[in-house]
Amino acid sequence: MSDSKQVSRREMLAGIVRLTVLAAPAAWLVTGCDKKKELSCTDTSALSADEKQARDGVSYVDKSIESGKNCENCAQFKPGAADQCGSCNVVKGPINPAGYCKIWAAKPA
Numbered sequence: 001m002s003d004s005k006q007v008s009r010r011e012m013l014a015g016i017v018r019l020t021v022l023a024a025p026a027a028w029l030v031t032g033c034d035k036k037k038e039l040s041c042t043d044t045s046a047l048s049a050d051e052k053q054a055r056d057g058v059s060y061v062d063k064s065i066e067s068g069k070n071c072e073n074c075a076q077f078k079p080g081a082a083d084q085c086g087s088c089n090v091v092k093g094p095i096n097p098a099g100y101c102k103i104w105a106a107k108p109a
């Protein structure tokens, strides 16, 4: 093997290492920006058994199953901070703006 080939391989390996070191954070930034973490408002650990039962009784779901109807456009919804769970005047526990339950009522216009 000649010296020029060994240098060439070293340079190639160094280039691959440099590329990997530079590409990893760039890929993380791109995927991190694309994926907005989906809001989950399902932690009912702070609720009493009765409150959980009442929440289940109105069939609350974290993502609406009814087109055009969700907690955000319900008269009972109280928004939280940006990208946070809100609350409800009727259903206890964290409420997802995208959620829904069977006592949904349209917000007055």
Ligand code: SF4
Binding pocket: 058, 060, 070, 071, 072, 074, 075, 076, 077, 078, 087, 088, 089, 090, 091, 095, 099, 100, 101, 102, 103, 104, 105
């Ligand atoms: Fe959501 Fe039901 Fe509360 Fe309306 S009443 S905000 S649909 S949980």
